[in-house]
Amino acid sequence: MYKLLWRDIRNSLGRFIAISLIILLGVLIFVGVKATGPALIDSAQTNLAQHRLSDIQLISNKGVTSQDVQAVEKVAGAKAEKIKFKFVLGGRNKDAVALYGFSNNRGQNRLQLTSGHFPKNANQIVLDQRAQRLNHYQLGDKYRFSKQANLKKRTYRIVGFANSPQYIDNTTRGATNIDTGQVAYFAYLPSSQLNLPVATMINIRFPAIQKLGAFSSEYKRAVNHRLTKLKTIFKTQAANRQAELMAKGQKKLTLAKHQLLLAQQKINLAKQALAKRSQGQISTTKALTLQQKKLNSQKQQLNRSQAKLSANSTPTYTWSTRQDLAGFSAYGESADRIAAIANVFPVFFFLLAALITFTTVTRMVEEARMQIGTFKALGFSNTAITKNYVAYASLAGLLGVILGSFIGNQFLPRFVLSIYSEYIFHTPIIHYQWGPICLAAIFSLIATVGAALYVSLKQIKEVPAALMRPKSPKSAKPILLEKFTWLWSKLKFYQKISYRNLFRFKSRAFMTILGIAGGTALILTGFGIADSINASGHRQFSQIIHYQSIVQANRSTELASIKKTLRNSSHYQNSTPVGTSVVKVRANGHQLNDVNLYVPKSPRSFQKDVSLSDLSTGRRIPLHQKGIVISQKIAKTLAVKKGDTLTIPVTNGPAVSVKISAITRNYIGHFMYLSPKAYHRAFHQAPVIKSLFVKLAKATPQQQTQLGRKWLSHNPHILGVSFTADQRKTVNHMSSQMSPVVLIFILLSGILSFVVLYNLTNINISERLRELSTIKVLGFFDREVTMYIARENIVLAIVGIILGFGFGNLLTAYVLHQAETPTVVFPLTIHVQWYLVATILMILFNLIVIWVAHQHLKQVDMVEALKSNE
Template sequence: MKPITKNMWRDIRANKGRFIAIVMIIFLGCLIFVGIRTTGPGLNDSLDKTVTDAHLSDIQLFSSTGFNQTDVKTAEKVKGAHAQAVKFKYVVGGKDELTVALYGYTNNKGQNRLSLESGHFPTKKNEIVLDQRAKDNFGYRLGQTFTFAKNAGLKQRTYKVVGFADSPAYIDNTSRGSANVGDGTVRFFAYIPQQQMNLSAATMLLIRFPKLQTENTYSKAYKHDVAQKKAALKAVFKKRGTTRSQQLLAAAMKPIKAQQARLTAAKQMAGGTMTAEMSAAQAKLTAAAKQAQAATKTTYTWQTRTDLPSFSAFQDTSDRIAAIANVFPVFFFLIAALITFTTITRMVEEARGQIGTLKALGYSKHAIARNYLMYALTAGLLGAVLGSIFGNLTLPRFILSMYRTNIPMTPDVPFIWSDFGLALLFSLLATVGAAFYVTRRELKEKPSELMRPRAPKSAKRILMERIKPLWRRLSFNQKVSYRNLFRYKSRMIMTIIGIAGGTALLITGFGLRDSILNTSTQQFGHIFHYQATVRLKEPSKVAQTDAVLKTSPIYQSAAGVNAFSGKTKAHGQQVNDVNFFVPADQRTFKKYIQLTNGKQNLSLPKRGVIISTKIAQTLGIGTGDTLTITPTNGQAHQVKVAGVTKNYMGVFAYMSKSAYRAAFNQAGTVNTLLVRLKKPTAKQRNKLAKQLLNDGNALGTSYTADQAQTITTMSGTLTPVVGIFILLSGVLSFVVLYNLTNINVSERMRELSTLKVLGFYDNEVTLYVVRENIILTLVGIIVGFGVGWGLLAYILQQATTLSVIFPIVIHWEGYVASTILMVLFTAIVMAITYQRLKRVDMLAALNSNE
């Protein structure tokens, strides 16, 4: 080993703390950069692997008249399609009369394969497999019996529970969708032998394209290809629907025609005279013919994977993590890289005498520079490689393990080489780049100049000295500290940046937690003041629904609205699935929904529409602009924007009755009730929804509590991510503070040794340095508060979707915790510095280089 190389390793051994600090900062930066940026793709890839392995169908088709083998063959006319007919319906059953999605089981070799968690699949006619959620949430156990309601239409009502399973069609354990039976909310799914389903035909057609399974289910390419396949399927089923309707109608009309023929014969025998009895029979036959025509009319309902319960919500969550990962880790990494750059720069500057000696001994500039470049390369490579690998192996898998409590999936975490390449590039720029820059600058000087210490900066009067009443009250040590702060401006700026960056990261972490948790509170506490919406079958029977509501002990009041969905368009942009509310009584409407722009409350105008914030942002419009509204199955109309109201969950727009009439040339009819309830329990909500479905002319009832629970669940899945941010931000802040203090002490060892020789005690010498740290820490914390708020606002803006906008919320606990942590880190560093200064070799430090 060459002497110059030995010298490098000797430097590393002699200054292990500094070398380890450099490696640690790079390690932390790469860990969170690679780890968090891998999490979003890791979630999507894991779910994609899970649904691909389980052969989840790409398209689900429902028919009002069922499916047979001809329908299966019709679907398989589309190139690459594999079709499977399944018996399925919503029924009520169990000890609490819950709504169940019931499927017929044949084997587990086709599409939508179950993942058996315990027990076995049905092998006998009286056996049933339940959703794992039935075990976890409703207490069902193997060996128990499960009884369905009489109107379930099964060959037998009672079955023995022999297994519990997960299904790829229900990826989120918190949601199973909605139905038009029971209380309207599906609680879990179940499988019984298909022959036990008392249905004349299959009710669902599963269609899968094996060639599409190589594409990620959340990718644009997959969605584009599925849309094309769906269009092709619609084309072949258009003709099939007509044929199916004609066949079924012909079969249904046979007995009716036979009765008609007998009635005609009886009429002829009676001399062509219709008796009263014959007239009644004719009326029945006419009604039966109309009923047969309605019952045999084939209509299709199409679904893709994105329509399955919680499938799109999962992508929204992974997209939010990806959006956060595009900002937070980058900021984190930039702070780490900046501090590393400073550390390497100061390290090389400290070695001026050594560089001058090597240059005087005849070593070339290249050889000397290589020594420090190798030092920097070693630290950069170690930190980058270990941090990237450790980040990929830990963070995404830890977050996935948290998700598995709600979403059963097989972990599949990719190693994203582009992210590793970026992490490595910035790491080497911060280490090797700094070493190259400084050595190149230092090597321009002569050996004799390098072997002398750099002349200290001359002292200058600072602003505080001009405030004489204040300056006179300061002690000698305080005056020295303040002068040193402004004398070494680069040191001051870097320390403030480091502490402000760490504080900002902590504030952002706490703010992410608070903002996510407060989304539902803001929506259902400050904007929506109702607890349920009831969709009516017939607008004319509002009184019937209201009568059922008033029998409930939890009922307070209700307001009628004309609710419809549609799309809005302006400036070439479009927002789909907008919920429009037109209240019947504008005065009472304010008690149910508070419209506000943040500065003042808004009232519904006689003309125009009030839109929610997300519509305005997406379309790039505001008050006074014009947008096009197209109701579902309606014509487009242009309407002026009368105001923009805050909204955090869902996409809404509001119009008065007169504004609706002016825009659409018709009066809106009440088809939905907004209902205020008295703190209902889950059992009371389910009971009321069931009553409304059975007796209250309701198509369905939805509760804001369920929507709030969705946000809570999403918050729960993001909590581990935020917790990791806070933890690693704290570690980075500590390492940065320690490193900057270490540099400060190393640079001023001669100065501090002089103080010790002059008789200063160890604690006084320590305070001489730490006093500056305390001041800079306080300044950095204050600056960090502002930077953290701005960083949080930017991240939340990137993380918003059409359905959710996060409010910017940082509770005082977040500020207090961040401050306490930074003060604690300063205290720990002060204690370490005190121990180091006690062991200073004063003679060695004061020894002149001359």
């Protein structure tokens, strides 16, 4: 039996390899994609833990003190350190730089040197490696800051380049309130070189929560819980800090008041002395009057200083978590998207592979019924006979599982990580995902061993005499096509046979159609995922948002002067004043943070900047005097519909309830829109309008950067400038991250489709070898014998491809639904060319399989095949 097992494998090596390859592909894509998401997360978490990334950061406009650090550490488990930090301009291009004070690299947010060394002297600086890559700085170069940076020196020598765990994405460095609003890179100087009386930032880390996982919901909840405690503590700390600053300022004011009091006493004494004298009275009186006026002016200035001290001594605290770091959330969302896709696409892929394998093994055992009958006649036990076929299926299945698990778990995540080159995580941390591996092994063995066991047990129930006779062929029946006599009469004899066989062997036809439809659907889904992810950004910034820039003013009264500044630019076309704010919204027990609320001064003009269209009808939505328009993702997250009510919490006031007047189509972010009258009706006050939505003529990214700098330098009332091109770049970057994964899906889907077609055709030929030999003996040429099989394949391929289009759309929609992020909607989009590509691929696979079958049929020994039963 063991000799026979190896002989069977050798004689049917093509089938054995096909079974193993189908299982290998199914396991590879299932285990590999399941392992990719955790590998991305594990690699990031290991790097962030090694470099001790802060959990929370606090920035104060009035600086932070040792008392603030002590206040932070009142929260259980908190480890805090204060550093100097500010945004400055520097370098050849006057770039916006995030400048940090460096003391050592043993605390939080440890730098990872890519070249050079850390600062050892006061004239040395370490730059972001992004500055080396983009601006071509080299070790030993001089780096010069602008005068406004207010440093001990202006020129420093570059001694190192580094990565920072605070900046994991090399394509972005976050936002700032200077220059164009985008940070170009970071830099580290010795702390003593920053002319700051106190530190400005506190880094806070909680060692106890690091094991929760930096991207997990448990970690986010733990951080938010501690952040709430910190904010509560710093309400008291803010008052203490204000009192401290007031006390320092008050000392100077008290001294100035004392000096003014002395001056007033001198003037009073002079007036008294003047009253006793008679000579020189006129000139002396004039001098005293001038002195008194000057003194009064100084008193008024002192009063203004007193009021200014009170206003400027109030500290503001800006809190941020890891989710606010540039690129951090995008990385986590990318890993989550892959994990979500892994719950759908690979499962479908694997199930298709398992189903085809089950059919293959079933037919293999059914073909051996005469051999089974012979074994039974020779006295072999049922167990021994069954073991032979179970062993064959086990070897094929286990080979596929072992190779697929190893390649999928180790190489697919490494490949994806290697093309995530924009991130700083270059050391892959990959653990074996035993759960998916075991699940894949169980289903693979069910598809192979289960099929062999099921058919073997079914066959051995028959007596040897029945098994040693071939199964009686299925009787032919009239088919539907025969009723159309005008068409049926024109068909040739072998064409009629092919069409009859299609209806005669329904299970064979069904499996072939399913294999082709499944392969087409998988290929189409791969292209559809890529198209749909790209479509979200394209539709958002071409069909919905039509402005190119947002300019923010420090006061609403300065919008007119800012417009004058903008009009001096050749790229400027027009602008719309809009009130913008970021709010929270609640409904049905759910809450959404960071929702953009827009209130245009002129709703009619605003329609040219943002297209609001009804989600169900597609019609344009006007902003009415009542009600609020919300984007579709808000409606889905909060489970609300048109006519429901939203609650908007208001700082230092009661929450506001607003009725939803419409739900607008939107693909990226959360947006709500109110007319000025609707805003006044809801909030009982006029909207504060301090932003301009600006339309520009076509401009390159470099021109937009120069334009932003020009506006900021020409008008001090411009608080910041942002361009939609930067947002679109971020979205496109998010889409490009998925491209390699999608490419793998398409490639493996194509391979699976080819193997499935080859396997099914091979089974078809082996089952019908006597039939094919018969028609060959009757005088059919080799080409006609091949077409006897190929014609059936072509018809089934056409049906399978058409069904595959429908399955592909359904599968793509389901995958996209699973892969949606909290802020992004992926519209189902599959471009026409991909239907054509999927069709061409399936036709090409069919042609290759038919050619291979043709070569095989030419070598068939007709006489041997016809007497095989004897």
